[in-house]
Amino acid sequence: MENNDDCIQYSIVIPVYNSEKSLEELVNRILSSMFLITEQFEIILIDDCSYDDSWNLLKKLHQTTNKLKIIHLLKNFGQHNALLCGFSYAKGEYIIVMDDDLQNSPEDIPILIDKIWEGYSVVFGKYKVKYHSSIENFFSRRYQGFIHHILDIPTDIFISSFVILKRDVVKNMISIKSSYIFLPALMQKSVPTRKITNVEVTHNPRKYGKSNYNIRKYLSLSLNLIINYSTLPLVMIGLFGIFISLFSLGYGLSIIGRYIIDPSYGVMGWNSLMVALSFLGGTILFSIAIIGEYLRRILMEVSYGQQYVIDEIEL
Template structure:
């Protein structure tokens, strides 16, 4: 059955999977138990990211007996960001929920996040906060705390727990963001850049009981590099001249002052040809000019990108008069029979 021919569900749950064969049956069971008692129709997009432990075969087996499970199979291991994006590209619900497949997130907390979105129109994204983390390894706790503070400070999106995979979004926010590389860690920052209003709620966290953790302390260095990209993306994506040109002016200013001082020295009859300071001044001015030119080229490329691709420079939402009517009953969404989708 083609999933696109069935009515769209209320909620699309996206779970990236990599070598979690032992957790899959319990994961599917617990997600079903959590959602079947709710007034939402739902689908589960289980994205297998090139697993080598039999997860693909297990998903096919589970999908045969679970009508609301839609497996998505990637050709090889692309990484968590690509797996999430593959799921985001296929969601159909008005709400989107993400969580990990290792059962450290609690599926029973999904209704908690959805209820916040359903009852609070001023919230577009609800991020889980593992207030009582059950990770025993210091190699996971310490880097996570450092990363959370660093990311919050640099991006201005203040969350206790950027690393919690359990999150819920309104569909328009998901439609506005794209994940590349390893940017899944920065989804709240990307969502904020797309206009999302974000809140955080405490959720339960469990120790891993099966499978092997895919994270280590080495990811801290990758987080720092990705953070530089995110800060640039959020602040200077539409004005690269301010980034490159600003840095260029900072270099040109001391370089110009050095050269002016050396000119005065030269005019007084002293030789400046053998002074290292001359080389420093010339290099600073040349580097500054190059950065300003790079900023100008970036400005032209930015305009070509937006004008030729039709990509919006901003996101907006227009309200009709009926949206402000008091005591307006919520829209009714008929339950949707889900279908199995297997994409190779």
């Protein structure tokens, strides 16, 4: 049977990175789960330039079903860019995102679908128990805290990689051009928080390999989030500049006051020079922060950069 793109109801978009051992089971379980719901669906797998045999396996799987679209990126652009690429080719009225490592259960897809049909625009899967190491869970919780604080998302909304979104939200997300992609930030700009909710799903122990997320990855993502989606660094620099300037001013006034009381106390000298330099330095830092804020706002409006480059594609 031909796969009619005009009638596709659900698109399952999955970034792939070094997952050759789980891909066949993943695709087969998704097919089994989705055929119980509808035949109008597609699976889009984006290989983020894996160094194992994932791409060759994807090409073999592509030949077995007309429900599968596969994309190979020219180099490793990261999970968020890979998903953005998949979004660009998704035809479904609802887009489902999940991981490639089988820790998200394809059998839970109907749970997400049932919840979004209640009138929500975004539904995140929320795990009862998350089967990661204690260290990874610790950094994951800190990372969640960063996301909620910086993006001003209510703390009762759990952000996960297992999510379903309405097509209009995804269309808004891919229309926002940015050099540094962070999908929860694009989502937050595209839908009111009252239209976002959670539903409880299963998180499975990892069957193959190890997680691609480590301390370095979480720190890198947190830094990207702080720099590109908040004014926190600029605020810190500005406050530090104000503190130095006020401290220098206070110290300078104390020197002048001492001179008034005791004219024999010399105003000129190293003390005065250090006060002047400190005050000047603080003022410069504060000025840089102000200029930086203007630049940030300009970059938010006109961002540049190549988000992803496709090497091969089979639709």
